[in-house]
Amino acid sequence: MATLKINGERVDVDVDASTPLLWVVREQLGLTGTKYSCGIGICGSCTVHVDGAAVRSCTLPVSELAEGQEILTIEGLSANNDHPVQQAWAELDVPQCGYCQPGMIMAAAALLTENAEPADTDIDAAVTNICRCGTFNRVRRGIHLAAEIKKNGGAS
Amino acid sequence: MSKARIAVSRREFIIRSTTAGAGFALGLTLPGLPRTALTAEGTGGTDWAADPEGPEINAWVVIQPDDTVVIRIARSEMGQGTLTGLAQLVAEELECDWSKVTTEYPTPGENLRRDRVWGSFSTGGSRGIRDSHAYVRKGGAVAREMLIQAAAEAWDVPKAECSAEASVVTHGPSGRTTTYGQVAKAAAKLWPPEHVELKDPEDWELIGKPVKRLDTLDKLNGKQIFGADLTLPGMLNAAVKACPVFTGKLDSFDDSKVRDKPGVRAVLAVGDNAVAVVADTWWQAKTALDALPVTWNKGPHADLSSAAIDEMLDEGLTSGEQVFVGNASGDAEQGLAGAAKTIEAVYAYPYQNHATMETMNATAVWTPERCEVWCPTQDGMAALEAAAEAAGLPIEQCDVHKIHLGGGFGRRGAFHDFVTQAVLIAKQLPDTPVKLLWTREEDMAHGHYHPITKCKLVGGLDESGDLTALKVRISGQSILASVRPEWMAEDGSDPVTFQGFHADGDHAISYGVANLLVEHAMRNPPVPPGFWRGVNINQNAIYLECFIDELAHAAGKDPLAFRRKLMAEHPKSLAVLETVAEKAGWGKPAANGAHRGLAVVKTFGSYVAACAEVSVSDGKVKVQRIVAATDPGYAVNPQQIEAQVEGSFVYGLSALFQGECTIENGAVVQSNFHDYPSMQIADMPDVEVIVMPSGGFWGGIGEPTIAVAAPAVLNAVFAATGQRLRRVPLKSVEL
Ligand code: FES
Ligand code: FES
Numbered sequence: 001m002a003t004l005k006i007n008g009e010r011v012d013v014d015v016d017a018s019t020p021l022l023w024v025v026r027e028q029l030g031l032t033g034t035k036y037s038c039g040i041g042i043c044g045s046c047t048v049h050v051d052g053a054a055v056r057s058c059t060l061p062v063s064e065l066a067e068g069q070e071i072l073t074i075e076g077l078s079a080n081n082d083h084p085v086q087q088a089w090a091e092l093d094v095p096q097c098g099y100c101q102p103g104m105i106m107a108a109a110a111l112l113t114e115n116a117e118p119a120d121t122d123i124d125a126a127v128t129n130i131c132r133c134g135t136f137n138r139v140r141r142g143i144h145l146a147a148e149i150k151k152n153g154g155a156s
Numbered sequence: 157m158s159k160a161r162i163a164v165s166r167r168e169f170i171i172r173s174t175t176a177g178a179g180f181a182l183g184l185t186l187p188g189l190p191r192t193a194l195t196a197e198g199t200g201g202t203d204w205a206a207d208p209e210g211p212e213i214n215a216w217v218v219i220q221p222d223d224t225v226v227i228r229i230a231r232s233e234m235g236q237g238t239l240t241g242l243a244q245l246v247a248e249e250l251e252c253d254w255s256k257v258t259t260e261y262p263t264p265g266e267n268l269r270r271d272r273v274w275g276s277f278s279t280g281g282s283r284g285i286r287d288s289h290a291y292v293r294k295g296g297a298v299a300r301e302m303l304i305q306a307a308a309e310a311w312d313v314p315k316a317e318c319s320a321e322a323s324v325v326t327h328g329p330s331g332r333t334t335t336y337g338q339v340a341k342a343a344a345k346l347w348p349p350e351h352v353e354l355k356d357p358e359d360w361e362l363i364g365k366p367v368k369r370l371d372t373l374d375k376l377n378g379k380q381i382f383g384a385d386l387t388l389p390g391m392l393n394a395a396v397k398a399c400p401v402f403t404g405k406l407d408s409f410d411d412s413k414v415r416d417k418p419g420v421r422a423v424l425a426v427g428d429n430a431v432a433v434v435a436d437t438w439w440q441a442k443t444a445l446d447a448l449p450v451t452w453n454k455g456p457h458a459d460l461s462s463a464a465i466d467e468m469l470d471e472g473l474t475s476g477e478q479v480f481v482g483n484a485s486g487d488a489e490q491g492l493a494g495a496a497k498t499i500e501a502v503y504a505y506p507y508q509n510h511a512t513m514e515t516m517n518a519t520a521v522w523t524p525e526r527c528e529v530w531c532p533t534q535d536g537m538a539a540l541e542a543a544a545e546a547a548g549l550p551i552e553q554c555d556v557h558k559i560h561l562g563g564g565f566g567r568r569g570a571f572h573d574f575v576t577q578a579v580l581i582a583k584q585l586p587d588t589p590v591k592l593l594w595t596r597e598e599d600m601a602h603g604h605y606h607p608i609t610k611c612k613l614v615g616g617l618d619e620s621g622d623l624t625a626l627k628v629r630i631s632g633q634s635i636l637a638s639v640r641p642e643w644m645a646e647d648g649s650d651p652v653t654f655q656g657f658h659a660d661g662d663h664a665i666s667y668g669v670a671n672l673l674v675e676h677a678m679r680n681p682p683v684p685p686g687f688w689r690g691v692n693i694n695q696n697a698i699y700l701e702c703f704i705d706e707l708a709h710a711a712g713k714d715p716l717a718f719r720r721k722l723m724a725e726h727p728k729s730l731a732v733l734e735t736v737a738e739k740a741g742w743g744k745p746a747a748n749g750a751h752r753g754l755a756v757v758k759t760f761g762s763y764v765a766a767c768a769e770v771s772v773s774d775g776k777v778k779v780q781r782i783v784a785a786t787d788p789g790y791a792v793n794p795q796q797i798e799a800q801v802e803g804s805f806v807y808g809l810s811a812l813f814q815g816e817c818t819i820e821n822g823a824v825v826q827s828n829f830h831d832y833p834s835m836q837i838a839d840m841p842d843v844e845v846i847v848m849p850s851g852g853f854w855g856g857i858g859e860p861t862i863a864v865a866a867p868a869v870l871n872a873v874f875a876a877t878g879q880r881l882r883r884v885p886l887k888s889v890e891l
Contacts, residue, residue, distance in 0.1 A: 016418060023439035027393075032385035033378015035562075037513045038596045042829040045513060074378035086376045093368050093795065096803055097235030098375030099382060099513040099562030124838035130829060132513050132563050133235040134806025136840040138799065 002062045005069065006031070007076025017063035021055075022046045024062050025073055033074035033102045037130075044129030047103035047110075048073050054110035054126075074102035077109060084154060085109045088146035096133035104129050108143050117147050210337075211344035213302055215262075215273040216246055216295030219340035223323050225252045229259050230267070230274035231288070232534050233371060234564035235803070236858045237796035240369045241285050242292055244792055248362045249296030249354060252336060253323040259370060264536035265555030277536040280569040280687060285792055286761060286854035290354075297352040299343075306343035307334050357790065357851065364849075366795035371560065382562045383517045383532040388589040391519070392421055393438035394581050395445045396592060398430035400601050401454040401822035402682050405429050408451050414444040423448065426580050434581065438593055454822060457682045462818040465608060465681045472631030472677030473502065473612045479629075480647060482654030483665065483674040491625025491671030495616025499710045501703055503613070503882045505695035507817040508606035509824075509832060510688055514562020515599040518578035519591040522547055527554040527579060532561035534569035542572035546579035565807070566687035570639050571604050597827045604686025605817055605824075607633035609653075611699040616671075621711030623722060625671035628657065628699065634678050635685045635692070649676065655759060656696040656863070662761040662855075663693065666729040667704070667722035683819060689807055690862040693759040698884065701755040701867035706880065715754055715871065716742055728850060729756055732765040732785040735846055740767035740783040750780045753871025755864040762855030763787040768841075768868035772876045775891045779809065779839070779869055784861050785846040789853035798845040801861045805843055808865035810835040816885045 003012050006029060013028045020039075025031040025048070034057060037045035041059040048057045049072040050065070065071070077083045081090075085108045088094075095101045104127070111118055111126040118126070123143055131139070210220030218226040227246045233239035243259055267274050275291060300320055307325035308315040317328050323336040357363075374380040399405055409431050411423035419440035426432045431450055435441035472478075492498055518531035520543070527547035533539040536558050544551040556575075561568060578592040594602075609632030616625035634650035636643050645651055655663040657674040665672075688694070708718035716737050723730040733756040737743075746752055746769050756765040769781040784801050791797055814833045818825045826832040866884070874880055877891055 019439055023437065026385075027437040027439060030387065031378070032381065032387070035382075035514070036384065036593075037515065038829045040596075040828050040830060043513070077377065081373060081377045089376050090368075090372055093372050093799070095235075095369075095372055095375040096237070096799060097233075097513070097561060097563045098371070098380050101375050102378050105376065124836075127837050130513070130834045130836065132511055132565070132807065132810075132834060134803030134835075135799070136806060136835075136837040137802045137843055139837060140840075 002065070003067050004062065004065060004071060005067070006071045007073060013062070015062060018061050021048065021057040021060045021062055021065065021071070025057065031073050031075050035099055035102060037099070042130070043100070044107060045100050045103040047106040047129065049106060049110055052110065052113055054107045074106055077105065083109060084146040084149040085112065085142065087149050088142040091145060092138050092142050094135055094138040094142050096135055100129055100131040100133070104131065104135070104139055108139070108146065111143065112147060112150060116150065118143060211341050213299040213340060213343050214295055214348065215270065216292060217250060217299040219303070219336045221337045221340070223253065223256050223335050223337035225250070225257045225323065225336070227257055227259050228262050228274065230262060230277050232277070232279040232536070232558060232561060232564065234279065234532070234534065234561035236800060237369055237793060238279065238285060239371055240367065241792045241796060242288065243370060244362050244365070244367065245285070245289055245292045246296035248360055249293045250300050251320040251322065254362060254367065256323060257370065261536070261558045263555050263557055264540040267537065268551065278538070278569060279534040279564070280566055286856055289854055293354050294352060297354055298348050301349045301352055302343040302346045303336050303339055305346055306339040310334070310339060310342065363790070363792050364794070366793060369796065380560065382514050383519065383530060383559045384514050384562065384593055386519050386530050386559065386591060388519065388521070391589040391591055392434050392436065392585065393441050394432045394434045394578070394590050394592040395438060395441040396426055396430050396432040396577055396594065397445055397450065397598060398602055399452040399454065401452065402457050402460070402684065404455040404458070404822070405453040406431055406450070407453040410449040414448050417444045417447070420444050422585060424581060424584050426577050430577065432577070432581050432592070434585065434590060438591070442595060457822045460682060460822040461820050465819065468679050468681060469608065469610045469631045472679045473610060473629055475677055478678045480649030480676050480678065481673065482649070482651070482676055483657050483659050483672060485659070485669070486625070486671035488625050488627045488671045488673035492614060492616040492627060495625055496619045497617045497710065498614060499617070499707055500612070500614045501706055501880070501882060502610060503699045503702065504610045505608065505698065505884050506815070507608045507683060507819070508688060508811055508815040509600055509603040509817055509826070510565040510567035510686070511599070511832065511834060512561070512563030512565060512567055515596055516574035516594040517592060518575045519589060520578040520582035521587070521589040522579060522582040523586055525553060527582070528557070529554070529575055529579065530557045530559060531575055531578070532559050532564070532568055533572065533575070534561065534564045534566070538570070539572050539575050542575045543579050546576045547583060565689040566691070567604060570687055573602070596829070600827050600832060601824050603817070603824070604639070604684045606688035606694070607635055607685040607692070608681070608683070609633060609695055611695070613699060613703040615703065615707045617707065617711050621713055623669055623707055626669045628674040629677065630675065630699070631677040631679055633680050633685050635687060637678065637680055638685060639687070650678065653692055655692040656700060656757050663759050665700070666726045666756055666758055667719070668725045669722065689804070690859045693757060693859070693863040694808070694811065694866070695884070697755060697757045697863035698867045698870065701757070701864070702870050702880070702882070705753065705871040705874065719754070719756065728763045728787055729758055729765070732756060732763045732787050732848065735785045735848060736765045736767040736783045739844065739846060740769065742767060748780065751872050751875035753868045753873070753875055755867035755871065757860070757863050759860045759863055760856030761789070761853065762857065762860040764860045764864055766861065766864035766868040768865070768872045770869055770872035770876055772873065772891055777869070777873055777886065777891065779841040781842040781844070782865065782868065783844045783846070784864065785848055786857070786861060787848050787850050788855035788857055789849055789851060791847050791849040794847050797847050797857050800857050801845045802843045804859065804862035805865045806835050806840065808862040809839070809869065812866040812869060812884055813886050816887070
């Protein structure tokens with residue numbers, strides 16, 4: 001049994017302590033926006049925020065989370081699909097198949113929290129997610145556009 | 157092309173089902189599924205034509221009372237944008253309000269019940285649009301005519317006095333208007349017209365416009381449900397492991413070790429080569445499967461290795477056995493014998509996995525009377541056939557509900573091994589939905605791999621340095637021999653092996669060479685090959701385009717000028733090549749001391765070229781920029797073409813730099829993204845996409861440009877370093 005705070009709500013989950021956070025959010029809480037792809041911490045499809053930082057949830061056992069830690073999944077990023085990153089992504093039609101995109105968006109959102117105007121090299125270092133469809137150029141433009149949207153107070 | 161008058165057969169518009177979507181009483185509306193998919197109990201169903209949410213005008217178009225336009229899409233959306241592109245084609249003729257358009261997938265079972273009214277469901281070979289543009293546009297045009305007629309009849313005026321635009325029908329003389337939503341019910345009862353006229357491409361308003369995709373918003377907030385995400389009431393989860401050795405079988409397993417683990421419901425043999433654990437959650441199933449002792453009967457290929465396959469291919473480079481001719485003109489041998497200078501080189505291309513981000517999966521529920529499957533598939537009809545066969549039921553008692561794919565790239569079209577497995581598991585647990593999800597490790601071990609080939613090329617130059625003879629010997633695996641033997645040519649050859657070398661057609665060679673011989677020594681190792689985005693053009697373009705570059709340098713000529721001389725008969729290819737050269741600044745120094753390389757091919761009916769700029773420092777290659785041009789004939793959605801071209805370079809460059817599956821002890825060595833890496837954003841070059849549709853034909857988009865990325869980069873690497881890299885991938889190469 002673990003008590004977690006996910007998307008602002010406290011939830012009790014009855015799982016083996018070694019279960020990765022990814023499978024807790026997907027299978028116990030039904031939040032399937034966070035994706036499985038590699039399960040070994042490389043691809044970033046499972047990216048969520050823990051206390052604001054981008055974390056690969058497939059290699060994070062729930063036992064390593066403290067009770068007060070704030071976990072944010074793609075479903076909790078915004079109420080109306082209007083986080084600056086989501087706005088920018090919609091404007092540029094970033095997703096192709098879309099499978100990697102929740103992880104990509106969470107990585108981008110965490111980067112912008114930390115660095116309001118990331119340079120290309122900052123993006124290269126922070127966004128290490130794999131996208132087999134190849135959306136990288138639009139992801140990069142999307143992050144710059146989201147930074148602008150954020151600077152202008154969130155509206156596009 | 158101008159206006160086309162097209163006959164309408166009654167049959168294709170009047171076969172309406174009364175038993176659509178017969179399914180289980182699951183009471184669900186699932187994203188990506190027809191609204192009617194899951195309603196009735198047991199064998200009952202819903203009448204699509206009598207859908208309370210709005211009448212079906214014809215198979216392609218449903219109009220709801222609030223003017224919402226539902227366009228049915230038979231092909232699959234896997235990221236390539238075909239959903240939006242096909243909807244644009246229907247909507248162009250339908251004259252509907254684009255902002256009111258939504259889409260849905262008809263089920264393959266419904267297609268069977270309606271005498272295959274939606275045609276092919278197959279989504280591969282960059283054919284989604286080019287194979288179906290005519291009949292989907294016709295579907296839109298017929299629906300438009302019926303809607304106009306319904307309005308005219310309601311007003312009791314001649315139809316010829318009425319016209320439609322943006323979902324509004326107007327009676328010219330009186331100025332009266334009505335909307336599609338208001339006349340849809342009456343229109344659905346009319347006979348379709350005997351003829352319709354399709355618009356002249358000059359008059360297209362929506363086709364050719366860079367409209368936004370219809371599927372973006374749900375992909376931004378986690379709402380888009382993929383197959384891997386599906387949850388059905390009472391559903392169990394399965395993890396599977398098949399014998400890692402190709403063609404090996406399951407010998408035995410000891411379920412006493414895992415039966416009592418939390419959540420475990422069943423441990424089952426799946427077919428003759430795999431074992432599955434079924435549990436309440438997938439994580440429980442997967443961890444129990446990891447702990448399950450299994451013994452395999454590895455079979456005859458337990459010793460197979462990459463070294464042995466390499467030898468097999470080397471033998472084929474010179475052998476006279478099992479050799480087929482793909483293209484020949486003049487006399488290559490004599491041409492070479494008489495050449496002033498001959499050049500020779502051997503290239504090699506490895507096995508590669510599709511590595512879709514979403515691993516293979518399918519959800520199935522089986523009863524003695526019925527089987528239903530939910531899965532990402534590039535070919536719903538093939539998925540249905542696989543489901544029926546595994547279910548042991550007549551195909552009429554089965555159906556497949558398609559879900560958008562988390563990547564396809566060819567893996568989910570010709571192969572439905574994941575559907576077969578899911579049904580075989582569900583069959584052992586009747587009445588219970590079971591979702592099967594592969595681990596990445598399983599996905600790597602049981603791909604249908606990009607085929608392995610090598611190629612020896614010999615070219616002859618005359619005194620003035622012009623190419624007079626070219627001999628190309630490909631040695632290696634045929635996809636068709638194992639996947640589609642029925643498509644093989646009568647002499648036993650595999651025409652797909654010669655993609656990019658054909659004398660004419662969608663994959664024709666772009667050069668005129670007086671004495672040419674292209675051969676394939678078919679060598680088929682027991683590793684399952686598959687269609688992999690681009691298929692054989694990926695390696696064939698490397699072989700030819702890099703070797704042409706070698707010849708140009710041997711002749712002391714500029715690679716662009718050298719090619720131009722061979723392209724007199726290929727003006728469209730030359731046009732894309734000249735365009736990228738000019739745009740990239742060919743002949744002038746590149747920024748940051750970068751070096752350039754060119755490549756051009758015709759493939760999937762489109763003409764494409766690329767100019768890559770590359771810099772090399774500390775032995776590392778950095779691709780700085782690629783300028784790419786595509787002439788697809790007609791360009792349905794330029795912004796999607798741009799996205800496809802950029803994406804194709806990620807796939808192509810990942811393959812060039814990193815993608816390789818090797819074989820040891822009969823199994824694939826690589827198991828996940830740590831040893832089968834894929835490109836990240838930091839490696840991504842700037843890409844400039846030029847779309848230059850010349851009209852009059854329909855070429856593909858999803859695949860063609862993937863082929864020019866690698867050779868353009870390799871030629872640029874030569875320009876930068878003087879080194880010819882002839883073995884893919886480059887990861888182990890020292891520069
Ligand atoms: S699924 Fe977690 S990093 Fe790939
Ligand atoms: S959008 Fe398909 S994997 Fe990234």
